[in-house]
Amino acid sequence: MKANKFYIDGTWTAPSSNKTMPVINPANLETHALMACATETDVNDAAAAAHGAFPGWANTSGMERSDFMLEIADKMESRKEDFVEAHVQTMGIPRHLAYEVQIEGPIEAVRYYADLARNIDSEQDEDGFLLAREPIGVCALINPWNYPLLQMVGKVAPALAAGCTMIVKPAEQTPIQDIIMAEIVDSVGLPGGVFNLLTGVGSEIGPKMSSHPLVHMVSFTGSTSSGVSVAMNAAPTIKRVCQEMGGKSAFIIGEGADLHAAIKYGVDNVMLNTGQTCDALTRMLVPRSQYQEAIDIATRCANEHVVGDPNSKETTVGPLASMIQRERVVDYIQKGIDSGAKLLIGGNEFPRGLSTGAYISPTVFADVDREMVIAKEEIFGPVLCMIAYDSIDEAIEIANELEYGLSSAVWAENTEEAIKIAHRLRAGQCFIQGSYFRLNAPFGGYKGSGNGREWGEAGLSEYQELKAIVLPD
8 A cells, every 4th residue: 555655647656745644543543554745846746747648648539548447447346345444444434334335336437437438529510510528638636535435536537538637635534545546547557647646634735736727627525615715726727616515405304205214214314424425414304293203203213323333234323534523523412402402312422332433423403493503504423403394485495595505305295296396495416205326417516515516427527628610601
């Protein structure tokens, strides 16, 4: 494992600085690895490599790029146990869930974009002009820690398919997954400079990447405050910026819905990945006439989850990704208690039988007022807020009133009614009647949750420029 080196221009390169940062296992707080920290010099080297490689890679055929990507996907499959270990050690996700939640989707996604690449070279013959889609150029891809491989592939795969070159930076908490990907890229013989990997502190090198004059596009996933900084740094050089930022998604359960199925779906959604999911349905809106029944069901469903050792097959909720994240979640839980919300299950103490690690219990609040902090701000932990409503119009108003608009969900009496409600929600996605994430569906936010789209053909379009070749009369 080359955690002490960068991958630049097709070679493993020593960093320009001796500074390192520990990668901590959140379950036992032990150091798993030491990560090299990039400086501006390393960013310049990576940008120069990507810039130099761009003309050649952009002019390869879509079929050739597709073949590289399919080989990458096969190598990912062969190293799935390495990816599992990396996720368990750096995130604490239960081992028996890691492949399904964190790894299977990224492998499928590389193959999906490889298929799109095979048809990427054709031009559209319009009325009086040809419409061509060309790669945008050098891309800076800045990734989060909650779904480190999935989010990285969600940027890298369409960028490769489009013919872009890139500088990839993982979150400092979870660099191992990206290092494995760099080893895979190296093993398939991808041309030097197409894929460049730097590790380091986001606040130190993120601005250098997003402002770099050789970078044409920045794709960022992370907090809203960091996303604003990325956009400001990118603005002077007129870069395209694609951002997926915070969320506080609402789940509307309508009159006549299958209450037990809907609530179990909502509770399990919030507990997945220990609540560290940007589009988690953390605000559950329930008709007041069914509110007490809903509370009872939610309590039972949350009690079914087992917090504990990621290596235990019984565990469904591992630790949070870091002690810093645990402190954040504990603070929000206390704010909920102090504001008068009713704590149904969980709380800010260590779960029973655990006294160290970034563990927190699945937590459900009832009697949450829409003005409470826990109803308005992203907690990013296994914390569900249950809110009663008196009419569907009120539920939609509550769902839409926040600055966020990343995702949403509806479970109504039937699909037709759910679709009607979905059209009224100001969010980039809406899951209806218990549906789940699809990598061919565009994903991205309204309002403060970001701009641009990832996944699907829309995700590929973010890495392309449109060119009109105007024909003579």
